[in-house]
Amino acid sequence: MSSIIEVENLSFSYTPERTILKDLGFEVTPGTFLAIAGPNGAGKSTLLNLLCRLLKSKSGIVRIDGAAIDLYNTEELAKKVSVVRQEFVPAFEFSVVQTVMMARTPYYTQIGFETKTDTEIVNEAMEATDTAHFASRALRSLSSGERQRVFIARALAQNTPILLLDEPTSFLDLKHQVRIYDLLKTAQLEKGKTIVAVTHDINLAAQYADVALMLDGNCGYHTGKLEDVFSLAQIEKVFGVKTFAAKVGEENFFLPLGKFAKDRGIINTSNNTNKRK
Amino acid sequence: MTELLTPKKLVVRIGLAAVLLVAVALLCSLIGPESISLKRAFAATQEQGAINPDYEIFVRVRLPRIILAAIVGAALACSGVVFQALLRNPLADPYILGISSGAGLGTIIAVISGLNWTLWGRSPIAVFAFAGALGTVWLVWFIGRITGRAHVTGLLLAGVVVNAFFSAVIMFLTSIAKSQQIHATIFWLMGNMTEEKLAVLWVGSGCILAGILTLYFISPRLNALSFGEDDARSMGINIARTQTIAFAAAAFITAMAVSLSGLIGFVGLVVPHAVRLVSGPDHRQLLPLSGIIGAIFLVAADTVARIIVAPAQLPVGVVTAIVGGPFFLVLLVKYSRKVSWVK
Numbered sequence: 001m002s003s004i005i006e007v008e009n010l011s012f013s014y015t016p017e018r019t020i021l022k023d024l025g026f027e028v029t030p031g032t033f034l035a036i037a038g039p040n041g042a043g044k045s046t047l048l049n050l051l052c053r054l055l056k057s058k059s060g061i062v063r064i065d066g067a068a069i070d071l072y073n074t075e076e077l078a079k080k081v082s083v084v085r086q087e088f089v090p091a092f093e094f095s096v097v098q099t100v101m102m103a104r105t106p107y108y109t110q111i112g113f114e115t116k117t118d119t120e121i122v123n124e125a126m127e128a129t130d131t132a133h134f135a136s137r138a139l140r141s142l143s144s145g146e147r148q149r150v151f152i153a154r155a156l157a158q159n160t161p162i163l164l165l166d167e168p169t170s171f172l173d174l175k176h177q178v179r180i181y182d183l184l185k186t187a188q189l190e191k192g193k194t195i196v197a198v199t200h201d202i203n204l205a206a207q208y209a210d211v212a213l214m215l216d217g218n219c220g221y222h223t224g225k226l227e228d229v230f231s232l233a234q235i236e237k238v239f240g241v242k243t244f245a246a247k248v249g250e251e252n253f254f255l256p257l258g259k260f261a262k263d264r265g266i267i268n269t270s271n272n273t274n275k276r277k
Numbered sequence: 278m279t280e281l282l283t284p285k286k287l288v289v290r291i292g293l294a295a296v297l298l299v300a301v302a303l304l305c306s307l308i309g310p311e312s313i314s315l316k317r318a319f320a321a322t323q324e325q326g327a328i329n330p331d332y333e334i335f336v337r338v339r340l341p342r343i344i345l346a347a348i349v350g351a352a353l354a355c356s357g358v359v360f361q362a363l364l365r366n367p368l369a370d371p372y373i374l375g376i377s378s379g380a381g382l383g384t385i386i387a388v389i390s391g392l393n394w395t396l397w398g399r400s401p402i403a404v405f406a407f408a409g410a411l412g413t414v415w416l417v418w419f420i421g422r423i424t425g426r427a428h429v430t431g432l433l434l435a436g437v438v439v440n441a442f443f444s445a446v447i448m449f450l451t452s453i454a455k456s457q458q459i460h461a462t463i464f465w466l467m468g469n470m471t472e473e474k475l476a477v478l479w480v481g482s483g484c485i486l487a488g489i490l491t492l493y494f495i496s497p498r499l500n501a502l503s504f505g506e507d508d509a510r511s512m513g514i515n516i517a518r519t520q521t522i523a524f525a526a527a528a529f530i531t532a533m534a535v536s537l538s539g540l541i542g543f544v545g546l547v548v549p550h551a552v553r554l555v556s557g558p559d560h561r562q563l564l565p566l567s568g569i570i571g572a573i574f575l576v577a578a579d580t581v582a583r584i585i586v587a588p589a590q591l592p593v594g595v596v597t598a599i600v601g602g603p604f605f606l607v608l609l610v611k612y613s614r615k616v617s618w619v620k
Contacts, residue, residue, distance in 0.1 A: 052511055078513025090503045091365040092558035097281060102501050106513040112497045112561050113284050158512065 002066065003027035004162060004194050005051065010060030012046055020046050022219035024060070028211070030161065031192040033185065035205035035226065038215035039239055044198040047215070048166050051196065052083045064162070075106050082155035084165040089140055089147075096142070096150050097135040100126055103157035125156040129183055145176030152183060163187065165197040169204065177201070181208045203253045206230050214238055227252065282559050290562065294569040301573050302347065305580040306339040310587045313339075342470055344478050345537060346579040346593070347572035349470075350544055352485045352534040354552075354571025357545030358564050359492055359527040362499040363520060364429050371531040371545035374436040375413040378443035380535045383409025384465050385450045388458045402465060403536040410532035413439060418524060428506065468541030468594025470579050481537050488530035489568055495522055496560035503558065541594045543601025544571055550608055 005028040013019040020043040028034050036044050049055040050062060053069050062069040064080050072080070082103070090099075103125075104118040114122075126132040129149045139147060148168060155163055165184070169177040185208050187193045199205045205212070205226075212229035214222045216238045222229050232245040235254055244255040244263070257264050307313060311334055318331035356371035364373070383405035392401035417435045424431025451459055473481075498519045501509040506516050534541075548571040549563065556562055575593070578600065582591040 054507055054510065074510060074515045075513040078511060081511070083508075083511040085507065088505060088508065090505070091361075091367060092503050092553065094500070094503065094558050098500070098557075098559060099504075101281065102504070103512055105497050105501050108497050111284065112494065114281075119281075154512075 003063075004030040004065055005196070006061070006063040007051075008061045008063075010047075010050065010057055010062060012043070012050060012055065012057045012060075019219055021050075021057075021215075024221055026213055026221075026223045028194055028196065030194055031188065032211055033188050033195045033209045034197070035209035035212045036196065036198045036215070037200070037202055037205060037212060037230075039217045042215035042217040044215060045166055048083075048164050048196070048198050052081050052164055053077060054083075078106060078158060078160070080160055081162045081164060082158035082160040084148075084151050084155045084163070084168055086166050086170060093138045093140060095136050095138055096131055097122065097126070099139055099150055100131070100153045100157050103154045121159060122153075122157050125153040128156060128187070129153040130179075144171045145173070145179070148172065148176075148180060149183070152180070156187065161192075162194045162196065165195070167198055167200060169199070169201060177204060184208065202230055202235065206252050206254075230254070282562055287562055287565075290556070291565050291569065294566055294573075298347065298569050298573050298576075302343050302576055305576050306335060306343055308580055308584060309334075309339060310584065338472055341475060341478055342472050342579065342583075343576050344482065345470055345473050346575045348478075348482045348485050349534045349538045349541065350548075350571040350573070350575025351489065351568040352530040352571075353541060353545040353575075354548040354567040355489050355492060355564055356527040356531040356534075357571075358549040358560065358567045359499065359523050360545075361549055362503055362560060363523055363527075364433060365503060365505065366429075366433070367550065368546075370543075371527070371534075372540070372542075374417045374432065374528075375439040375443065376410045376528065376531050376535065377540050378440045378447065379413025379416075380406040380410040380532070380540065381447050381466055382413075382443045382450075383407070384539075385447055385454070385462050388462050389450055389454050402461075406465075406539075407532050407536035410535050411528060413443065414524070414528040414532075464592055465539040466594075467592035468539040468597070469592045470538050470582070473537070477537075481533060484533050485530050488526045488533070489564070491522065491526045493561070493564055495519055496564050499523065499560040499564075500558075539592070539594065541575070541597055543597045543605065544575055547601040547605050547608075548574055550605075 007027070008025050010021055010024040011019065012021040024047070036047060038044050046055060050057055051064075051069075053062075053072075056070070064072065064077070069077070094102075100122050101114060101118065104114050104122065107118055108114055123132070126135060129152050131146070131149050131153050134142065134146065139150065142150065148171075152165075152168070155165075163184070168184070169180050172180065181204055184195050184197065188195050197205070197209070209226050211224065212226045214229050214234055216222070222234060230252065232243060232254065235245075236243050239256070242257045242264070244257055246253060246255075303315070307315065311330075313331040313334050315331075315335070318329060318335045353371050357369070360369040360371060360373055361367055363369075384402050386409075387401040387405035390401075417432060417439050420435035420439070421428060421432035424435070451462065454462070498509070498514050501512050501514045502516070502519065509519075510516050531545075549567045552563055552567045552570050556566055575597070578596040579593045582593040582596045585591060585596075
């Protein structure tokens, strides 16, 4: 199957002195879940912005569904790619359903109203994200987790094959983190959506994603199947922190160990299968 | 799902507001130093030749002024709605990007140079005010564009700087002007209604209604823009086009309003907020309702200005500021406690 996202020789810098991304290349097959990880400032969000053309690169190619991203106009691109950014509250008191309905704006009738199809799509998106029961509440009155689900609902209502997310769980507690990832995985499995999520939470990403892209902060990167990318050696090297890795049942997990960690000595005696460098 | 706006609800609400506008306009047309009656005014029109004072006052004096107040109020309120949405700043008003100082500068130049001609029935003051207003918005827009990505902040700062600079020039010109000229200028700066010719009213109404209609068609996109340019773009909104149309149309109707009646404050700030409080932030509804409520507000305010010190008249801007100022303070305190506004 051909790739839905192709990136070739992509380079990007905000200032000439400091290059953020250099000769990056990877592909995403339709219906997979890609996790993008890496230290702060490695260019994860920059990459996401390049994938939705919020930023444009001077060198390299991004192809969405076979066509170079520059060939799309704004409206066509919004039919391919939807984006969930980090939490943002609008200037005015829009309600949940109004917010989700905004995803349908380009499809409105001439006089500026939604059609029946739009309403159905929005209802479905709100059911899927479990936001329908507070549809008439103001966005501002919601908790962070609820609000994040509303923005995911809005992205789903855009009905795009590709869904990009920038740290979708950064302000959420454990329960809400898991719920968000469950939601995304469901969209992937049931609707065949391609999910690309920037994340700091390697353990959670390891449970849900199929493939991964690790940016190392020095313009290097590693991509491939999740198990290969999220290895102990990679993580210690990229993040520069001693880490304890273990496998519980099917799940790999990684525990960073700081200077004062009680089990810092555990590393030498661990049941670690990976070799440390 | 019940509270989404439908075309039917919108039409009903606009209809109700319009009925209210007509009622207020009729009521206000009967108030004034000369008491008139509609019955007398129209009963006698069948008799040819005879002069009917009630009819003359109603049609030639009161009605033109009420129509003028209505279109100016509608223009300012709609323009306020649009600037608040575009700048994502609830404290924005139609004058925020320097329109007031630009128009003011145009006026004082017209007054001082003592020009004495008319263009399509408009005095040099009106023409210069119109040109000054549009020119300033263009200048601010141009500077804002240069500042690049933080577009909104750049625009606001450019507006503040241009406002300050032009105000200084106005001060300078005022200080060298003759006192008679200053009086005319000050009256204009406070917002002043006079009885305009019908042709002027027709052209003014046409231009302003066309502007508001244009704005209505981009109102769904203004909703999306309230979530920021990035979000709106990823939802498929053409940002540059939407912003350009919105700015151009809003600046145009504001400049029209300013050239018709000077700088009337607070209508464009207070009315959108009051309407938003009642009917919510959806611009498809906020825009037309604000237009009608703005018209009602200014018709009422102008009636007060006409009668309160009769036979003299107050500048209507004094009335709107006296009513609008405290109202706005209440709003500000109420909201800033609840939420942090400027983001």
